[in-house]
Amino acid sequence: MTSERSPVAEGRRTGPLIVTEDADLLDDLLRLCAAAGAEPEVHHSVPERRGGWESAPLVLVGDDAAVRCRSATRRQGVLLVGRDQDDPDVWRRAVEIGADCVLRLPDAESWLVDRIADVVEGVGRQALTVGVIGGRGGAGASTLACALAVTAARQGLRTMLIDGDPLGGGLDVLLGGERAEGRRWPDFAASKGRVAGARWRSHCPVCTICAC
Known part of the structure; x- marks a missing residue:
């Protein structure tokens, strides 16, 4: 996004x-x-x-x-x-x-x-959301999603990359950011109610490659 x-x-x-x-x-x-x-x-x-x-x-x-x-x-x-x-x-x-x-x-x-x-x-301009879905394992969906995020971030857009595959290895691994500090999906799985967007964003890991 x-x-x-x-x-x-x-x-x-x-x-x-x-x-x-x-x-x-x-x-x-x-x-x-x-x-x-x-x-x-x-x-x-x-x-x-x-x-x-x-x-x-x-x-x-x-x-x-x-x-x-x-x-x-x-x-x-x-x-x-x-x-x-x-x-x-x-x-x-x-x-x-x-x-x-x-x-x-x-x-x-x-x-x-x-x-x-x-x-x-605040209610600002709605963000552009791009969903990438692979037809099968190994089709390259994760690679394409990371490439889109890196490109958007390098163009100066505020970018958030979300991994929606419960069986995947994690996009942070693909980007080399598995050791970056921040919360992953398991940390939010038991959450209830609304989490403020700014607070949620501030707890996510930041990729040093593309700052997304």
Whole structure:
């Protein structure tokens, strides 16, 4: 996968704005932000500083704070979050603050972590992905994949070479990088949930031949 976009890790992105006085809900939201690698800003009501509400990349409003946010500027990226599954008035409060959607925890935790992670990592230009599949063993698929990665890296493109063959010997061996520091697929096999792209990329081994 190649992309000319600068790594997100080079510049720290702003995390979401959380508006709530519910201590238990705040604990849940802080936990989800931590899982997504985000550092949120927390307020009990709409921030008094100018642009605090408008400039936040994502706003998470607790059920308890919806009334205090009714006068806030209408904008996209506002989510109303709570835990009461049977609250009949939640949709009215969502309309009053112009929320994009209503989330009930813990059911929506996985979706919310992904949304927060998108804010932290940013959504840039989609990378070009090239898949190489051999018709049989020894057809040269690994060699071609390595050649493509080396060529892309030498042309100055940010390149990541992924070995998807569970029975293969490992592309790091083919490139002479089997001793390079970094995590391999077995290290991620038991992982659950989303791993931030920048964090995952920083733990991968780097080939000294082509820097991919």
